[in-house]
Amino acid sequence: MTERNVxxxxxxxxxxxxxxxxxxxxxxxRKLAPEVVETLxxxxxxxxxxxxxxxxxxxxxxxxxxxxxxxxxGCASTAWCASLAAYSARFAGLLPEAGHDVLWExxxxxxxxxxxxxxxxxxxxxxxxxxxxxxxxVSGVDxxxxxxxxxxxxxxxxxxxxxxxxxxxxxxxxSVGMKATSSHSVVVxxxxxPAHLTxxxxxxxxxxxxxxxxxxxxPFQAVGGLTFAAPAVGAxxxxxxxxxxxxxxxxxxxxxxxxxxxxxxxxxxxxxxxxQNAGVLDDREFTPAxxxxxxxxxxxAAEVLVDAAGGLVRAAGTSGLAEGGALQRFWRDVVxxxxxxxxxxxxxxxxxxxxxxxx
Numbered sequence: 001m002t003e004r005n006v007x008x009x010x011x012x013x014x015x016x017x018x019x020x021x022x023x024x025x026x027x028x029x030r031k032l033a034p035e036v037v038e039t040l041x042x043x044x045x046x047x048x049x050x051x052x053x054x055x056x057x058x059x060x061x062x063x064x065x066x067x068x069x070x071x072x073x074g075c076a077s078t079a080w081c082a083s084l085a086a087y088s089a090r091f092a093g094l095l096p097e098a099g100h101d102v103l104w105e106x107x108x109x110x111x112x113x114x115x116x117x118x119x120x121x122x123x124x125x126x127x128x129x130x131x132x133x134x135x136x137x138v139s140g141v142d143x144x145x146x147x148x149x150x151x152x153x154x155x156x157x158x159x160x161x162x163x164x165x166x167x168x169x170x171x172x173x174x175s176v177g178m179k180a181t182s183s184h185s186v187v188v189x190x191x192x193x194p195a196h197l198t199x200x201x202x203x204x205x206x207x208x209x210x211x212x213x214x215x216x217x218x219p220f221q222a223v224g225g226l227t228f229a230a231p232a233v234g235a236x237x238x239x240x241x242x243x244x245x246x247x248x249x250x251x252x253x254x255x256x257x258x259x260x261x262x263x264x265x266x267x268x269x270x271x272x273x274x275x276q277n278a279g280v281l282d283d284r285e286f287t288p289a290x291x292x293x294x295x296x297x298x299x300x301a302a303e304v305l306v307d308a309a310g311g312l313v314r315a316a317g318t319s320g321l322a323e324g325g326a327l328q329r330f331w332r333d334v335v336x337x338x339x340x341x342x343x344x345x346x347x348x349x350x351x352x353x354x355x356x357x358x359x
Contacts, residue, residue: 072234
């Protein structure tokens, strides 16, 4: 275990505790508490994939995955925002070097958020682009310093990096689970973005960057849904702990015991699958077979986590559905996070197999 890994794990333990303390409040207010946001920043999630030359950690995918799992046991929304802060900064690594100078001018802990679908439009002008559009489901945008927004310029899709002052946030996120992810909509109205603050979507897909940092040069398919699956697994682990707490001191029925044992195996299998994915990324095993397996792994992990969460609620009985209890919150968070489009069999199948195989 490297020093960076030890530091990140220690920091994630603190995030887990602080996030758990404020989880009920986050669920009620639909926002992460300022204390949680500051703990995330101090922990180093935003700097995890940032180049060491910029003060970043240049960390591994395995280190981040373990830290996100820990945070998720305290609060799924916190883990989701932690994961996306790290992976969004990894995308920002694809910017030209002059873009790095601007984005990380004040240090490596800049919070970046990303909108992957090309929902906006850019028009090429002298020195850059004028950008317009509206993007939905931009997680963590409440406390973002910068946003990476994808839009089309003619037949080409590009990402545009905009500072907080250049976009408007519309509070449109109203999901029954993952309430505090602040996955709101972003609006940009005719904003100039210089050329050094853009990169092509094709570069993101292929993982092609001038940057010498290994994590900046990873095909998108290889990463797949790990960004979203790791917080879901952390929430599953939190649900397991919450169920055990509810059942503690009670006489269990055989049915409850069976549900608990089955769910524990499902959660553990989901964890092993996302850890396998992280290993593929760190080992740079970017073969078609390995990348297809990564996509399959996260989809299957999401599926079994939903089943596990339901089993844990059954095991706990009525006590597990107490409105103020942690179990029902984790249950909702697992179901909500696992519904992400990146965690669906259809998404994995379309990218993995020829259309002729499934019509």
